[in-house]
Amino acid sequence: MKTDYDIIVVGAGPAGSVTACHAARKGARVLMIEKRQEIGASLRCAEGISREGLAKSKIVVDRTWVSAEISGAKLVSPCGNSLRLNERNAGNEVGLVLNRHLFDKALAADAARAGTEIKLKTSATGLIKEGGVVKGVVGTSYGEPFKATAKCVVGADGYESQVGRWGGLDTTLKASDITTCFQYRMTNLKVEPNFCEFLLGSVAPGGYAWIFPKGGDTANVGLGVLGSRLKKKGEVKAYLDKFIKNDERLKHGQPLEALAAAVSVSPPVEKSVAEGLLLVGDAARVIDPITGGGIANSCIQGVFAGQVLGECAEAGDFSDAALQRYEKLWRDELENKLWRNWMVKEKLITLSDKTLDDIVNVLSESDLKSMSVYSLLAALKEKLPDLVKEFEQFI
Amino acid sequence: MSAADWMIVNVDKCFHCGACVGSCPENAIYLAEVVLEFNDKCNRCGRCLHLCPVGAITMEAKK
Numbered sequence: 001m002k003t004d005y006d007i008i009v010v011g012a013g014p015a016g017s018v019t020a021c022h023a024a025r026k027g028a029r030v031l032m033i034e035k036r037q038e039i040g041a042s043l044r045c046a047e048g049i050s051r052e053g054l055a056k057s058k059i060v061v062d063r064t065w066v067s068a069e070i071s072g073a074k075l076v077s078p079c080g081n082s083l084r085l086n087e088r089n090a091g092n093e094v095g096l097v098l099n100r101h102l103f104d105k106a107l108a109a110d111a112a113r114a115g116t117e118i119k120l121k122t123s124a125t126g127l128i129k130e131g132g133v134v135k136g137v138v139g140t141s142y143g144e145p146f147k148a149t150a151k152c153v154v155g156a157d158g159y160e161s162q163v164g165r166w167g168g169l170d171t172t173l174k175a176s177d178i179t180t181c182f183q184y185r186m187t188n189l190k191v192e193p194n195f196c197e198f199l200l201g202s203v204a205p206g207g208y209a210w211i212f213p214k215g216g217d218t219a220n221v222g223l224g225v226l227g228s229r230l231k232k233k234g235e236v237k238a239y240l241d242k243f244i245k246n247d248e249r250l251k252h253g254q255p256l257e258a259l260a261a262a263v264s265v266s267p268p269v270e271k272s273v274a275e276g277l278l279l280v281g282d283a284a285r286v287i288d289p290i291t292g293g294g295i296a297n298s299c300i301q302g303v304f305a306g307q308v309l310g311e312c313a314e315a316g317d318f319s320d321a322a323l324q325r326y327e328k329l330w331r332d333e334l335e336n337k338l339w340r341n342w343m344v345k346e347k348l349i350t351l352s353d354k355t356l357d358d359i360v361n362v363l364s365e366s367d368l369k370s371m372s373v374y375s376l377l378a379a380l381k382e383k384l385p386d387l388v389k390e391f392e393q394f395i
Numbered sequence: 396m397s398a399a400d401w402m403i404v405n406v407d408k409c410f411h412c413g414a415c416v417g418s419c420p421e422n423a424i425y426l427a428e429v430v431l432e433f434n435d436k437c438n439r440c441g442r443c444l445h446l447c448p449v450g451a452i453t454m455e456a457k458k
Contacts, residue, residue, distance in 0.1 A: 035428055036428065042411075044413075046410055091401060121428075123427065123428065125425070158413065158417075158418075159413055159414070159417040160413040160416040160417045160421065160426060161417050162416070162425070164420045166422075172419075173417070173418060175418075175442065177445070178414075178446060180414055180416050180446050180447075180448045181448060182448050182449070227418070227419070227445070228447050230445055230446065232450075233444060233445070233447070233450035234408075234447065234448070234449050234450020234451075236448040236449075237448065237449055257408075259410065260410040260412040260448035261410065261412045261413075261414060261448070262412065262413070262414030262417060262418060262446060262447050262448070264417070333449075354411050391448075
Protein backbone atom coordinates (compact mmCIF):
# COMPACT_ATOMS: atom_id res chain seq x y z
CA MET A 1 0.00 0.00 0.00
CA LYS A 2 1.22 3.46 -0.94
CA THR A 3 2.17 5.51 2.12
CA ASP A 4 4.28 8.37 0.75
CA TYR A 5 2.84 11.45 -0.95
CA ASP A 6 3.75 15.02 -1.83
CA ILE A 7 0.69 16.31 0.02
CA ILE A 8 -1.75 14.90 2.57
CA VAL A 9 -4.97 16.90 2.95
CA VAL A 10 -6.83 16.27 6.22
CA GLY A 11 -10.54 16.87 5.70
CA ALA A 12 -12.62 16.58 2.52
CA GLY A 13 -14.79 19.69 2.83
CA PRO A 14 -14.67 22.43 0.18
CA ALA A 15 -11.31 23.84 1.35
CA GLY A 16 -9.65 20.42 1.30
CA SER A 17 -11.07 19.29 -2.02
CA VAL A 18 -10.26 22.54 -3.84
CA THR A 19 -6.70 22.45 -2.46
CA ALA A 20 -6.28 18.82 -3.47
CA CYS A 21 -7.72 19.43 -6.93
CA HIS A 22 -5.47 22.34 -7.84
CA ALA A 23 -2.35 20.68 -6.45
CA ALA A 24 -3.06 17.39 -8.22
CA ARG A 25 -3.68 19.18 -11.53
CA LYS A 26 -0.10 20.38 -11.41
CA GLY A 27 1.06 16.80 -10.95
CA ALA A 28 1.44 16.62 -7.17
CA ARG A 29 0.82 13.21 -5.58
CA VAL A 30 -2.07 14.00 -3.24
CA LEU A 31 -3.86 11.96 -0.57
CA MET A 32 -7.03 13.41 0.97
CA ILE A 33 -8.36 11.78 4.13
CA GLU A 34 -11.86 12.24 5.60
CA LYS A 35 -12.83 10.92 9.00
CA ARG A 36 -16.50 10.52 8.15
CA GLN A 37 -17.84 7.68 6.03
CA GLU A 38 -19.45 10.10 3.59
CA ILE A 39 -18.19 13.34 2.07
CA GLY A 40 -20.68 16.19 2.55
CA ALA A 41 -22.38 14.62 5.57
CA SER A 42 -23.34 15.30 8.20
CA LEU A 43 -24.29 18.86 7.38
CA ARG A 44 -22.97 21.76 9.47
CA CYS A 45 -23.93 24.68 7.25
CA ALA A 46 -26.69 27.11 6.25
CA GLU A 47 -25.52 26.59 2.62
CA GLY A 48 -25.65 30.15 1.26
CA ILE A 49 -22.91 31.40 -1.10
CA SER A 50 -22.53 34.34 -3.48
CA ARG A 51 -22.01 33.82 -7.19
CA GLU A 52 -18.96 36.03 -6.88
CA GLY A 53 -17.44 33.69 -4.29
CA LEU A 54 -17.88 30.72 -6.60
CA ALA A 55 -16.46 32.63 -9.58
CA LYS A 56 -13.40 33.75 -7.62
CA SER A 57 -12.70 30.16 -6.68
CA LYS A 58 -13.10 29.04 -10.31
CA ILE A 59 -16.07 26.78 -9.57
CA VAL A 60 -18.57 26.51 -12.42
CA VAL A 61 -22.17 26.37 -11.20
CA ASP A 62 -23.76 22.97 -11.74
CA ARG A 63 -27.51 22.79 -11.08
CA THR A 64 -27.22 19.31 -9.59
CA TRP A 65 -25.82 20.87 -6.38
CA VAL A 66 -27.99 24.00 -6.30
CA SER A 67 -31.05 23.90 -4.01
CA ALA A 68 -32.30 27.41 -4.83
CA GLU A 69 -31.26 30.35 -6.97
CA ILE A 70 -31.62 33.53 -4.97
CA SER A 71 -32.95 36.75 -6.46
CA GLY A 72 -32.60 38.98 -3.42
CA ALA A 73 -32.10 39.38 0.28
CA LYS A 74 -34.20 40.75 3.11
CA LEU A 75 -32.76 42.28 6.27
CA VAL A 76 -35.28 42.43 9.12
CA SER A 77 -34.84 44.68 12.16
CA PRO A 78 -35.99 43.69 15.67
CA CYS A 79 -39.29 45.62 15.41
CA GLY A 80 -39.99 44.11 12.01
CA ASN A 81 -38.80 46.88 9.66
CA SER A 82 -37.36 45.30 6.62
CA LEU A 83 -34.94 46.18 3.88
CA ARG A 84 -35.40 44.34 0.62
CA LEU A 85 -32.60 44.14 -1.87
CA ASN A 86 -33.62 42.66 -5.16
CA GLU A 87 -31.61 41.38 -8.05
CA ARG A 88 -31.26 44.80 -9.66
CA ASN A 89 -29.24 46.26 -6.80
CA ALA A 90 -27.95 43.08 -5.30
CA GLY A 91 -25.66 42.21 -8.21
CA ASN A 92 -23.21 39.37 -7.97
CA GLU A 93 -23.32 39.34 -4.16
CA VAL A 94 -26.60 37.50 -4.34
CA GLY A 95 -26.16 33.88 -4.95
CA LEU A 96 -27.25 30.39 -4.38
CA VAL A 97 -28.34 28.09 -1.63
CA LEU A 98 -26.33 24.96 -2.12
CA ASN A 99 -27.01 21.33 -1.48
CA ARG A 100 -23.81 20.73 0.49
CA HIS A 101 -24.33 16.96 0.51
CA LEU A 102 -23.87 17.07 -3.27
CA PHE A 103 -21.63 20.16 -3.58
CA ASP A 104 -18.92 18.68 -1.36
CA LYS A 105 -19.04 15.41 -3.29
CA ALA A 106 -18.77 17.27 -6.61
CA LEU A 107 -15.66 19.14 -5.43
CA ALA A 108 -14.13 15.89 -4.13
CA ALA A 109 -14.91 14.26 -7.50
CA ASP A 110 -13.04 17.09 -9.27
CA ALA A 111 -10.09 16.44 -6.97
CA ALA A 112 -10.29 12.71 -7.75
CA ARG A 113 -10.36 13.33 -11.52
CA ALA A 114 -7.25 15.47 -11.13
CA GLY A 115 -5.51 12.47 -9.56
CA THR A 116 -6.17 12.81 -5.82
CA GLU A 117 -6.41 9.59 -3.83
CA ILE A 118 -9.27 9.72 -1.28
CA LYS A 119 -9.57 7.65 1.90
CA LEU A 120 -12.83 7.80 3.85
CA LYS A 121 -13.30 6.82 7.50
CA THR A 122 -9.67 7.80 8.02
CA SER A 123 -8.83 10.12 10.93
CA ALA A 124 -5.62 11.91 11.74
CA THR A 125 -4.84 11.69 15.45
CA GLY A 126 -1.40 13.30 15.31
CA LEU A 127 1.42 14.56 13.12
CA ILE A 128 4.77 12.98 12.34
CA LYS A 129 7.47 15.58 12.98
CA GLU A 130 11.24 15.53 12.46
CA GLY A 131 13.23 18.39 13.90
CA GLY A 132 10.15 20.60 14.09
CA VAL A 133 9.18 19.92 10.48
CA VAL A 134 5.87 18.17 9.77
CA LYS A 135 6.48 14.98 7.78
CA GLY A 136 3.15 13.19 7.78
CA VAL A 137 0.13 12.05 9.77
CA VAL A 138 -0.74 9.15 12.04
CA GLY A 139 -4.26 8.01 12.78
CA THR A 140 -6.73 5.28 12.04
CA SER A 141 -8.23 4.08 8.77
CA TYR A 142 -11.33 1.89 8.93
CA GLY A 143 -10.41 1.21 12.52
CA GLU A 144 -6.84 0.06 11.78
CA PRO A 145 -3.65 2.01 12.56
CA PHE A 146 -2.75 4.37 9.74
CA LYS A 147 0.44 6.24 8.92
CA ALA A 148 1.46 8.20 5.83
CA THR A 149 4.28 10.59 5.03
CA ALA A 150 4.30 13.71 2.89
CA LYS A 151 6.30 16.81 2.09
CA CYS A 152 3.41 18.97 3.24
CA VAL A 153 0.30 18.32 5.35
CA VAL A 154 -2.77 20.51 4.78
CA GLY A 155 -5.09 21.08 7.75
CA ALA A 156 -8.54 21.37 6.18
CA ASP A 157 -10.19 19.96 9.27
CA GLY A 158 -12.77 22.67 9.72
CA TYR A 159 -13.85 24.45 12.86
CA GLU A 160 -12.30 21.72 15.02
CA SER A 161 -8.88 22.80 13.68
CA GLN A 162 -6.78 20.08 15.30
CA VAL A 163 -4.03 19.73 12.71
CA GLY A 164 -2.91 23.36 13.05
CA ARG A 165 -2.69 23.18 16.81
CA TRP A 166 -0.75 19.89 16.65
CA GLY A 167 1.64 21.69 14.30
CA GLY A 168 2.10 24.68 16.60
CA LEU A 169 -0.19 27.16 14.81
CA ASP A 170 -2.42 29.11 17.16
CA THR A 171 -6.05 28.90 16.09
CA THR A 172 -7.46 29.42 19.59
CA LEU A 173 -10.56 31.63 19.73
CA LYS A 174 -12.02 33.99 22.30
CA ALA A 175 -15.62 33.28 23.40
CA SER A 176 -16.64 36.58 21.76
CA ASP A 177 -15.21 35.30 18.45
CA ILE A 178 -17.30 32.11 18.44
CA THR A 179 -20.92 31.85 17.35
CA THR A 180 -22.79 28.67 18.20
CA CYS A 181 -25.62 27.73 15.91
CA PHE A 182 -28.63 25.50 15.59
CA GLN A 183 -30.61 24.92 12.41
CA TYR A 184 -33.49 22.90 11.07
CA ARG A 185 -34.13 22.16 7.45
CA MET A 186 -37.87 22.67 7.64
CA THR A 187 -40.73 22.03 5.32
CA ASN A 188 -44.38 23.16 5.10
CA LEU A 189 -43.29 26.80 5.44
CA LYS A 190 -44.84 29.94 3.98
CA VAL A 191 -41.60 31.60 2.88
CA GLU A 192 -40.46 33.31 -0.29
CA PRO A 193 -38.68 30.68 -2.38
CA ASN A 194 -36.05 33.06 -3.84
CA PHE A 195 -35.21 35.42 -0.99
CA CYS A 196 -32.64 34.91 1.77
CA GLU A 197 -33.75 36.50 5.00
CA PHE A 198 -31.57 37.77 7.86
CA LEU A 199 -33.22 38.73 11.18
CA LEU A 200 -31.26 40.93 13.58
CA GLY A 201 -31.37 41.73 17.28
CA SER A 202 -32.32 39.95 20.47
CA VAL A 203 -33.90 37.07 18.53
CA ALA A 204 -30.27 35.85 18.36
CA PRO A 205 -28.00 37.87 20.70
CA GLY A 206 -24.71 38.85 19.04
CA GLY A 207 -25.66 36.90 15.92
CA TYR A 208 -28.70 36.64 13.68
CA ALA A 209 -31.47 34.29 12.61
CA TRP A 210 -31.73 33.17 8.99
CA ILE A 211 -34.20 31.69 6.56
CA PHE A 212 -32.47 30.36 3.44
CA PRO A 213 -34.82 28.77 0.89
CA LYS A 214 -34.11 25.20 -0.19
CA GLY A 215 -36.73 24.93 -2.92
CA GLY A 216 -40.53 25.01 -2.71
CA ASP A 217 -41.84 25.30 0.84
CA THR A 218 -38.57 24.08 2.38
CA ALA A 219 -35.83 26.23 3.92
CA ASN A 220 -32.86 26.19 6.27
CA VAL A 221 -34.11 27.99 9.37
CA GLY A 222 -31.44 28.63 11.95
CA LEU A 223 -29.71 31.06 14.22
CA GLY A 224 -26.39 31.74 15.84
CA VAL A 225 -25.69 33.30 19.24
CA LEU A 226 -22.33 34.78 20.18
CA GLY A 227 -20.49 32.67 22.77
CA SER A 228 -20.09 35.63 25.12
CA ARG A 229 -23.87 36.18 25.11
CA LEU A 230 -24.87 32.67 26.15
CA LYS A 231 -26.27 32.38 29.65
CA LYS A 232 -27.69 28.89 30.00
CA LYS A 233 -26.58 25.48 28.76
CA GLY A 234 -28.03 24.44 25.41
CA GLU A 235 -29.67 27.82 24.96
CA VAL A 236 -29.20 28.13 21.20
CA LYS A 237 -31.81 25.51 20.35
CA ALA A 238 -34.25 27.20 22.75
CA TYR A 239 -33.74 30.55 20.97
CA LEU A 240 -34.45 28.90 17.62
CA ASP A 241 -37.55 27.05 18.83
CA LYS A 242 -38.90 30.33 20.24
CA PHE A 243 -38.17 32.20 17.00
CA ILE A 244 -40.01 29.56 14.96
CA LYS A 245 -42.99 29.45 17.32
CA ASN A 246 -43.42 33.24 17.12
CA ASP A 247 -43.25 33.50 13.32
CA GLU A 248 -46.55 32.94 11.51
CA ARG A 249 -44.76 31.69 8.39
CA LEU A 250 -42.70 29.13 10.25
CA LYS A 251 -44.83 27.87 13.11
CA HIS A 252 -46.60 25.17 11.11
CA GLY A 253 -43.34 23.93 9.64
CA GLN A 254 -41.84 20.56 10.47
CA PRO A 255 -38.14 19.61 10.58
CA LEU A 256 -36.46 17.27 8.09
CA GLU A 257 -32.93 17.65 9.44
CA ALA A 258 -31.47 19.21 12.59
CA LEU A 259 -27.91 20.36 13.05
CA ALA A 260 -25.66 22.08 15.52
CA ALA A 261 -22.39 23.82 14.77
CA ALA A 262 -19.99 26.53 15.80
CA VAL A 263 -18.39 29.12 13.55
CA SER A 264 -15.47 31.41 14.15
CA VAL A 265 -16.18 35.14 13.80
CA SER A 266 -12.61 36.18 14.51
CA PRO A 267 -9.86 38.26 12.93
CA PRO A 268 -7.60 36.30 10.54
CA VAL A 269 -5.08 33.93 12.16
CA GLU A 270 -1.59 35.28 12.69
CA LYS A 271 0.04 32.42 10.79
CA SER A 272 -1.47 29.80 8.49
CA VAL A 273 1.86 28.21 7.52
CA ALA A 274 4.39 26.24 9.58
CA GLU A 275 7.23 24.07 8.31
CA GLY A 276 5.64 21.26 6.30
CA LEU A 277 2.13 22.41 7.19
CA LEU A 278 -0.52 24.80 6.01
CA LEU A 279 -4.12 25.53 6.98
CA VAL A 280 -7.10 26.24 4.73
CA GLY A 281 -10.76 27.10 5.27
CA ASP A 282 -12.50 27.12 8.64
CA ALA A 283 -9.36 25.56 10.12
CA ALA A 284 -7.55 28.80 9.16
CA ARG A 285 -10.43 30.85 10.69
CA VAL A 286 -11.22 32.49 7.38
CA ILE A 287 -15.00 32.69 7.90
CA ASP A 288 -16.54 36.10 7.32
CA PRO A 289 -17.08 37.54 10.82
CA ILE A 290 -20.29 39.38 9.87
CA THR A 291 -22.17 36.79 7.88
CA GLY A 292 -20.58 33.62 9.27
CA GLY A 293 -20.26 32.51 5.65
CA GLY A 294 -17.19 30.43 5.00
CA ILE A 295 -17.57 28.40 1.82
CA ALA A 296 -16.40 31.07 -0.62
CA ASN A 297 -13.36 32.15 1.39
CA SER A 298 -12.46 28.51 1.98
CA CYS A 299 -12.55 27.77 -1.74
CA ILE A 300 -10.58 30.93 -2.58
CA GLN A 301 -7.89 29.90 -0.09
CA GLY A 302 -8.01 26.37 -1.49
CA VAL A 303 -7.21 27.62 -5.00
CA PHE A 304 -4.17 29.52 -3.70
CA ALA A 305 -3.04 26.61 -1.54
CA GLY A 306 -3.41 24.13 -4.40
CA GLN A 307 -1.55 26.36 -6.85
CA VAL A 308 1.34 26.97 -4.47
CA LEU A 309 1.57 23.30 -3.46
CA GLY A 310 1.44 22.26 -7.12
CA GLU A 311 4.33 24.60 -7.88
CA CYS A 312 6.21 23.24 -4.86
CA ALA A 313 5.77 19.71 -6.22
CA GLU A 314 6.89 20.76 -9.72
CA ALA A 315 10.01 22.42 -8.30
CA GLY A 316 10.62 19.76 -5.64
CA ASP A 317 10.78 22.60 -3.12
CA PHE A 318 8.48 22.51 -0.07
CA SER A 319 10.71 24.82 1.98
CA ASP A 320 9.18 27.33 4.36
CA ALA A 321 9.95 30.13 1.89
CA ALA A 322 8.08 28.29 -0.85
CA LEU A 323 5.02 27.64 1.36
CA GLN A 324 4.97 31.27 2.50
CA ARG A 325 3.80 32.23 -1.00
CA TYR A 326 0.43 30.78 0.00
CA GLU A 327 0.28 32.99 3.09
CA LYS A 328 0.91 36.08 0.98
CA LEU A 329 -1.55 35.20 -1.78
CA TRP A 330 -4.57 34.62 0.45
CA ARG A 331 -3.80 37.60 2.67
CA ASP A 332 -3.55 39.93 -0.33
CA GLU A 333 -7.01 38.77 -1.41
CA LEU A 334 -8.89 38.41 1.89
CA GLU A 335 -7.12 39.88 4.90
CA ASN A 336 -8.26 43.53 4.80
CA LYS A 337 -11.86 42.54 4.29
CA LEU A 338 -11.73 40.03 7.13
CA TRP A 339 -10.27 42.63 9.49
CA ARG A 340 -12.85 45.22 8.46
CA ASN A 341 -15.73 42.80 8.87
CA TRP A 342 -14.42 41.68 12.26
CA MET A 343 -14.34 45.33 13.40
CA VAL A 344 -17.85 45.86 12.07
CA LYS A 345 -19.01 42.74 13.91
CA GLU A 346 -17.42 43.99 17.14
CA LYS A 347 -19.51 47.16 16.72
CA LEU A 348 -22.70 45.38 15.65
CA ILE A 349 -22.78 43.19 18.75
CA THR A 350 -22.91 46.28 20.98
CA LEU A 351 -26.01 47.75 19.30
CA SER A 352 -29.41 47.78 20.94
CA ASP A 353 -32.56 46.59 19.18
CA LYS A 354 -33.54 50.29 18.86
CA THR A 355 -30.30 51.20 17.05
CA LEU A 356 -30.67 48.18 14.76
CA ASP A 357 -34.20 49.39 13.92
CA ASP A 358 -32.75 52.82 13.05
CA ILE A 359 -30.03 51.29 10.88
CA VAL A 360 -32.48 49.22 8.86
CA ASN A 361 -34.67 52.31 8.46
CA VAL A 362 -31.77 54.41 7.20
CA LEU A 363 -30.69 51.71 4.79
CA SER A 364 -34.20 51.22 3.43
CA GLU A 365 -34.32 54.93 2.57
CA SER A 366 -30.91 54.86 0.84
CA ASP A 367 -30.34 54.13 -2.79
CA LEU A 368 -28.12 51.12 -2.31
CA LYS A 369 -26.00 50.16 -5.27
CA SER A 370 -25.38 46.64 -4.05
CA MET A 371 -25.85 44.52 -0.95
CA SER A 372 -22.15 44.19 -0.20
CA VAL A 373 -20.98 45.06 3.31
CA TYR A 374 -19.02 47.89 1.70
CA SER A 375 -22.06 49.58 0.19
CA LEU A 376 -24.17 49.11 3.35
CA LEU A 377 -21.39 50.79 5.35
CA ALA A 378 -21.03 53.58 2.81
CA ALA A 379 -24.76 54.35 3.13
CA LEU A 380 -24.50 54.36 6.93
CA LYS A 381 -21.45 56.61 6.83
CA GLU A 382 -23.55 59.25 5.14
CA LYS A 383 -26.54 59.07 7.49
CA LEU A 384 -25.16 57.79 10.80
CA PRO A 385 -21.47 58.79 10.76
CA ASP A 386 -20.90 58.11 14.48
CA LEU A 387 -21.76 54.49 13.97
CA VAL A 388 -18.99 53.77 11.52
CA LYS A 389 -16.22 56.09 12.69
CA GLU A 390 -14.20 53.29 14.29
CA PHE A 391 -13.66 51.56 10.96
CA GLU A 392 -14.00 54.51 8.63
CA GLN A 393 -10.62 53.82 7.07
CA PHE A 394 -12.02 50.65 5.45
CA ILE A 395 -14.99 52.37 3.78
CA MET B 396 -8.57 11.04 38.17
CA SER B 397 -8.39 12.01 34.53
CA ALA B 398 -10.51 14.37 32.43
CA ALA B 399 -12.39 11.39 31.04
CA ASP B 400 -13.75 10.87 34.58
CA TRP B 401 -15.00 14.39 35.22
CA MET B 402 -16.18 15.46 31.76
CA ILE B 403 -19.47 13.73 31.01
CA VAL B 404 -21.05 13.69 27.56
CA ASN B 405 -24.72 12.86 27.18
CA VAL B 406 -24.50 10.81 23.97
CA ASP B 407 -28.26 11.14 23.44
CA LYS B 408 -27.92 14.93 23.28
CA CYS B 409 -24.58 15.22 21.42
CA PHE B 410 -24.73 16.17 17.70
CA HIS B 411 -20.98 15.44 17.24
CA CYS B 412 -20.73 18.91 15.72
CA GLY B 413 -17.26 19.73 17.03
CA ALA B 414 -18.29 23.07 18.55
CA CYS B 415 -16.57 22.11 21.82
CA VAL B 416 -13.47 20.80 20.04
CA GLY B 417 -12.64 23.97 18.12
CA SER B 418 -13.56 26.16 21.09
CA CYS B 419 -11.35 24.39 23.66
CA PRO B 420 -8.46 26.71 24.63
CA GLU B 421 -6.29 23.72 25.63
CA ASN B 422 -7.09 21.46 22.65
CA ALA B 423 -8.12 18.88 25.23
CA ILE B 424 -11.07 17.44 23.26
CA TYR B 425 -10.93 15.13 20.26
CA LEU B 426 -13.94 14.13 18.17
CA ALA B 427 -13.36 10.53 17.10
CA GLU B 428 -15.96 10.56 14.33
CA VAL B 429 -18.93 10.65 16.69
CA VAL B 430 -17.34 10.15 20.11
CA LEU B 431 -15.91 12.98 22.20
CA GLU B 432 -12.67 12.13 23.99
CA PHE B 433 -11.19 14.38 26.67
CA ASN B 434 -7.47 14.29 27.43
CA ASP B 435 -5.56 15.47 30.46
CA LYS B 436 -4.82 18.92 29.07
CA CYS B 437 -8.37 19.67 30.31
CA ASN B 438 -8.22 22.22 33.12
CA ARG B 439 -11.96 22.28 33.86
CA CYS B 440 -12.42 25.77 32.41
CA GLY B 441 -16.00 24.91 31.42
CA ARG B 442 -16.00 26.66 28.06
CA CYS B 443 -17.17 23.52 26.23
CA LEU B 444 -20.21 23.21 28.52
CA HIS B 445 -21.03 26.83 27.91
CA LEU B 446 -20.65 26.74 24.10
CA CYS B 447 -22.23 23.36 23.37
CA PRO B 448 -25.26 24.27 21.23
CA VAL B 449 -27.35 21.44 22.71
CA GLY B 450 -26.16 21.26 26.32
CA ALA B 451 -24.70 17.78 25.99
CA ILE B 452 -21.67 18.23 28.27
CA THR B 453 -21.56 18.33 32.06
CA MET B 454 -18.67 18.40 34.47
CA GLU B 455 -18.42 16.70 37.84
CA ALA B 456 -17.25 18.86 40.72
CA LYS B 457 -13.64 18.41 41.83
CA LYS B 458 -13.44 15.81 44.59
